[in-house]
Amino acid sequence: MPAFIYAGILLVxxxxxxxxxxxxxxxxxxxxxxxxxxxxxxxxSKILGLSSxxxxxxxxxxxxxxxxxxxxxxxQRLIAIIISLGSPIIFLGSIxxxxxxxxWPALIGIIFCxxxxxxxxxxxxxxx
Numbered sequence: 001m002p003a004f005i006y007a008g009i010l011l012v013x014x015x016x017x018x019x020x021x022x023x024x025x026x027x028x029x030x031x032x033x034x035x036x037x038x039x040x041x042x043x044x045s046k047i048l049g050l051s052s053x054x055x056x057x058x059x060x061x062x063x064x065x066x067x068x069x070x071x072x073x074x075x076q077r078l079i080a081i082i083i084s085l086g087s088p089i090i091f092l093g094s095i096x097x098x099x100x101x102x103x104w105p106a107l108i109g110i111i112f113c114x115x116x117x118x119x120x121x122x123x124x125x126x127x128x
Contacts, residue, residue, distance in 0.1 A: 098110070
């Protein structure tokens with residue numbers, strides 16, 4: 001009987017975890033889109049404030065396309081940055097849970113993982 005209780009608890013926790021991840025991802029995308037639209041509004045209002053001589057001498061279509069593509073890249077990178085900010089929190093939470101559940105031997109595994117990071121970085125630079 002306790003196995004069914006644990007399975008039910010795990011199922012509920014997995015459901016709550018997915019809800020939190022989906023909400024976080026949704027808010028991340030909404031934030032990135034709002035920042036992109038705010039920057040686009042700001043830049044386009046600056047373009048509209050240009051003098052007629054500058055408008056005639058430059059190609060506004062090129063400028064508009066460059067702004068649109070740059071803002072798209074900005075939006076994609078901002079999403080990646082925001083999502084990657086959650087990684088240290090997850091890492092610290094995992095360390096705390098491991099130390100509570102296993103004790104000090106968990107620190108040996110964590111130290112080993114941290115020491116292997118420079119080796120992985122070096123090997124990735126060699127393969128690139």
